[in-house]
Amino acid sequence: MMKAASKKLIEKFSRYHLSFKNAINGISWALSTQKNFKIHLFFSAIVLVFARLFDLTRFELMLLIICIFFGLGAEMINTAIEAMTDLITNDWKKEAKITKDISAGMVLVVSLGTIIIGILIFVPRIVQIFFLF
Numbered sequence: 643m644m645k646a647a648s649k650k651l652i653e654k655f656s657r658y659h660l661s662f663k664n665a666i667n668g669i670s671w672a673l674s675t676q677k678n679f680k681i682h683l684f685f686s687a688i689v690l691v692f693a694r695l696f697d698l699t700r701f702e703l704m705l706l707i708i709c710i711f712f713g714l715g716a717e718m719i720n721t722a723i724e725a726m727t728d729l730i731t732n733d734w735k736k737e738a739k740i741t742k743d744i745s746a747g748m749v750l751v752v753s754l755g756t757i758i759i760g761i762l763i764f765v766p767r768i769v770q771i772f773f774l775f
Contacts, residue, residue, distance in 0.1 A: 668718070669718075672717070672718050672721060676717065676721055678717055678749075679714065679717045679718070679721070682710075682713055682714055682717055683714070686710040686713075686714075689706055689710070689760065690706070690710075692764065693706055696764065696767045698763065702763050705759055705763070706759070706760070706763065709755070709756040709759055709760075710756075712752055712756070713749075713752050713753060713756055716748055716749045716752040717749060719745070719748070720745045720746060720748060720749045723741060723742070723745040724742055724745060727741050727742055
């Protein structure tokens with residue numbers, strides 16, 4: 643009885659381990675092949691440096707971190723949709739173009755929202771530093 647339970651636990655852990663390994667492979671692939679993903683990470687690092695310099699509140703930092711991860715996720719979804727579309731057809735088709743355009747538009751919408759949040763957080767601090775001293 644005990645062997646069956648431990649075998650089942652090992653099988654369950656192996657499935658989760660494989661899922662985790664596949665997820666890490668996906669992130670690694672995106673990082674090594676996707677220029678926009680790298681650009682997003684670069685700007686995210688800059689934002690986090692400025693967050694540290696401006697001594698943001700915990701809430702503001704949480705908002706920025708959510709924006710960063712949401713943006714990275716949107717980049718990965720966009721890449722997956724483009725890859726799937728290319729797998730389905732290499733021919734130019736209106737539907738494939740629409741799919742890719744909407745996917746790219748999703749990334750743009752997320753980016754615009756993130757920029758607005760960044761402006762709301764950083765601009766008042768920048769104004770305070772440069773115009774109130």
